[in-house]
Amino acid sequence: xxxxxxxxxxxxxxxxxxxxxxxxxxxxxxxxxxxxxxxxxxxxxxxxxxxxxxxxxxxxxxxxxxxxxxxxxxxxxxxxxxxxxxxxxxxxxxxxxxxxxxxxxxxxxxxxxxxxxxxxxxxxxxxxxxxxxxxxxxxxxxxxxxxxxxxxxxxxxxxxxxxxxxxxxxxxxxxxxxxxxxxxxxxxxxxxxxxxxxxxxxxxxxxxxxxxxxxxxxxxxxxxxxxxxxxxxxxxxxxxxxxxxxxxxxxxxxxxxxxxxxxxxxxxxxxxxxxxxxxxxxxxxxxxxxxxxxxxxxxxxxxxxxxxxxxxxxxxxxxxxxxxxxxxxxxxxxxxxxxxxxxxxxxxxxxxxxxxxxxxxxxxxxxxxxxxxxxxxxxxxxxxxxxxxxxxxxxxxxxxx
Amino acid sequence: xxxxxxxxxxxxxxxxxxxxxxxxxxxxxxxxxxxxxxxxxxxxxxxxxxxxxxxxxxxxxxxxxxxxxxxxxxxxxxxxxxxxxxxxxxxxxxxxxxxxxxxxxxxxxxxxxxxxxxxxxxxxxxxxxxxxxxxxxxxxxxxxxxxxxxxxxxxxxxxxxxxxxxxxxxxxxxxxxxxxxxxxxxxxxxxxxxxxxxxxxxxxxxxxxxxxx
Numbered sequence: 014x015x016x017x018x019x020x021x022x023x024x025x026x027x028x029x030x031x032x033x034x035x036x037x038x039x040x041x042x043x044x045x046x047x048x049x050x051x052x053x054x055x056x057x058x059x060x061x062x063x064x065x066x067x068x069x070x071x072x073x074x075x076x077x078x079x080x081x082x083x084x085x086x087x088x089x090x091x092x093x094x095x096x097x098x099x100x101x102x103x104x105x106x107x108x109x110x111x112x113x114x115x116x117x118x119x120x121x122x123x124x125x126x127x128x129x130x131x132x133x134x135x136x137x138x139x140x141x142x143x144x145x146x147x148x149x150x151x152x153x154x155x156x157x158x159x160x161x162x163x164x165x166x167x168x169x170x171x172x173x174x175x176x177x178x179x180x181x182x183x184x185x186x187x188x189x190x191x192x193x194x195x196x197x198x199x200x201x202x203x204x205x206x207x208x209x210x211x212x213x214x215x216x217x218x219x220x221x222x223x224x225x226x227x228x229x230x231x232x233x234x235x236x237x238x239x240x241x242x243x244x245x246x247x248x249x250x251x252x253x254x255x256x257x258x259x260x261x262x263x264x265x266x267x268x269x270x271x272x273x274x275x276x277x278x279x280x281x282x283x284x285x286x287x288x289x290x291x292x293x294x295x296x297x298x299x300x301x302x303x304x305x306x307x308x309x310x311x312x313x314x315x316x317x318x319x320x321x322x323x324x325x326x327x328x329x330x331x332x333x334x335x336x337x338x339x340x341x342x343x344x345x346x347x348x349x350x351x352x353x354x355x356x357x358x359x360x361x362x363x364x365x366x367x368x369x370x371x372x373x374x375x376x377x378x379x380x381x382x383x384x385x386x387x388x389x390x391x392x393x394x395x396x397x398x399x400x401x402x403x404x405x406x407x408x409x410x411x412x413x414x
Numbered sequence: 415x416x417x418x419x420x421x422x423x424x425x426x427x428x429x430x431x432x433x434x435x436x437x438x439x440x441x442x443x444x445x446x447x448x449x450x451x452x453x454x455x456x457x458x459x460x461x462x463x464x465x466x467x468x469x470x471x472x473x474x475x476x477x478x479x480x481x482x483x484x485x486x487x488x489x490x491x492x493x494x495x496x497x498x499x500x501x502x503x504x505x506x507x508x509x510x511x512x513x514x515x516x517x518x519x520x521x522x523x524x525x526x527x528x529x530x531x532x533x534x535x536x537x538x539x540x541x542x543x544x545x546x547x548x549x550x551x552x553x554x555x556x557x558x559x560x561x562x563x564x565x566x567x568x569x570x571x572x573x574x575x576x577x578x579x580x581x582x583x584x585x586x587x588x589x590x591x592x593x594x595x596x597x598x599x600x601x602x603x604x605x606x607x608x609x610x611x612x613x614x615x616x617x618x619x620x621x622x623x624x625x626x627x
Contacts, residue, residue, distance in 0.1 A: 014512060014515045014516060014518075014519040014525055015519075019507075019508075019516075022507040022508055022512070023507050025507070026506065026507040314501070314503045315503070315505045315506070315507070317503065318499065318503040318504075318505065319505075319516070319520055320464075320488065321462065321464060321491070321497050321499070322491075322492055322497075322516060322517045322520040322521065322562070323488050323489060323491050323492015323493065323517075323520040323521040323522070324488060324492070324520040325484070325485035325488045325489070326484075326485070326488075327485065328520065407464050408456075408459040408464040408465045411459070411464070411499045411501075411503065412455050412459070412500075
């Protein structure tokens with residue numbers, strides 16, 4: 014016999030009420046925790062994928078669209094820009110590196126990106142098999158692409174026109190897999206990388222690119238979609254975007270600014286979900302309060318006989334607090350476990366968010382506030398019943414039968 | 415063993431109990447008699463330290479109850495007093511054995527399972543140790559309540575109307591059990607009852623409102 018054993022015995026006495034209270038609290042905790050885990054995972058992921066890129070340059074249009082297309086590969090680009098102007102940026106002393114991207118095709122929903130080896134180096138990707146592209150139509154697969162497609166070095170595949178994966182196949186210009194990247198946890202895992210000239214070749218053949226460029230093979234006529242810029246100096250942030258935006262054909266967008274703007278838009282939705290989860294936790298605290306108040310009414314003779322057997326007021330209150338603490342702890346533990354389980358398996362029930370699974374399963378410091386909230390709600394729900402137990406008139410209760 | 419001197423208790427200004435003087439020696443078995451409403455239960459609660467009389471002095475086992483308050487009095491009660499309330503009040507969430515162990519636990523004494531099992535066997539419910547109170551008959555529950563009252567070997571055992579609602583055979587068995595258990599531990603026994611069947615069992619009688627014999 015222990016105080017804990019006594020509290021457990023009472024919790025077992027009302028299994029349905031106990032279960033419902035635990036479940037209600039668990040749902041609230043799981044909801045709020047899942048929102049925290051997924052939003053933080055999204056933020057972490059977005060910040061990590063944008064890390065090191067100071068500026069994204071592309072065609073004029075929406076700067077957010079430029080960031081989504083150029084860094085996260087989650088939107089269509091606003092258009093193409095002349096290669097000549099991108100090459101000019103390389104000569105700017107404020108620019109340390111320019112990584113050009115040529116977009117337009119995809120393979121099974123994975124984007125085919127014509128770029129320079131600098132992109133592979135930027136993401137710190139290493140080769141798991143084969144090597145990087147050396148010749149036109151050589152392709153290197155990100156780890157997710159390789160796993161999903163089953164392609165291996167030496168295999169060939171045809172890209173489909175457009176970024177959705179449902180366009181016409183470029184059968185005449187198949188790619189040949191020459192390498193597969195090791196997993197990085199970055200967007201590069203979901204890309205097919207090739208040389209820019211491969212993308213030009215596919216579209217020259219297909220007739221989408223400038224025919225004149227094909228004939229003259231001249232950088233003056235060639236186009237790329239986006240250029241990722243790394244500054245040579247922090248001072249560039251003050252002048253370079255303005256200078257680029259002043260040009261007629263180019264637009265510069267700051268990944269840090271646009272990502273923060275995007276996350277603030279998400280924030281409204283997540284705040285609403287958090288508010289709903291808080292309501293659930295509040296409802297569970299109310300349920301706990303009602304259950305404990307009812308239990309106290311049913312149990313006042315037990316409490317009175319416990320006092321008669323030598324229990325102090327403090328011991329009786331401790332039993333009640335421990336009981337509600339147990340329920341709150343169970344609900345909290347169950348909710349946290351469910352949230353982490355769901356976050357870890359997010360890819361199974363929400364394929365679009367599968368990239369978040371790894372980050373989402375990790376413990377976040379904000380979860381301590383959920384712990385405090387749930388336990389606080391449990392204790393708050395116990396205060397009034399505990400006070401009534403403390404003030405119990407033992408003699409009158411024993412006598413009233 | 416205990417003495418009550420000039421004890422008076424009032425509820426909301428109305429006198430409900432008056433005992434000018436009452437003394438009992440260790441090992442004596444008393445009947446506290448009187449009609450319903452005469453203050454028998456209140457007197458037991460005063461002896462148990464559950465109720466503080468409006469006026470008067472109560473000394474139990476050499477302890478003046480006015481000198482101990484709060485958790486100290488609770489601890490004293492757990493070790494020195496065994497109470498069998500009229501409604502028994504077994505804890506429904508615990509089985510029979512745990513109900514008796516509860517008395518040891520709450521008194522802060524070592525939990526002696528062997529003593530509990532031995533006692534349950536002695537009061538005739540050894541086979542029911544794992545049953546819950548709802549599965550016990552009134553007589554069985556009465557026995558468990560007696561075991562719970564005496565498990566800590568208290569110096570004073572108080573029983574409130576222990577024969578109420580019992581037939582003659584069970585009433586006799588209960589009184590016999592109480593006396594045997596009180597004798598086994600040398601405890602002073604006070605049985606509050608207005609049941610005429612009790613009087614032959616307990617020759618020392620204190621009838622409320624009368625001078626002690």
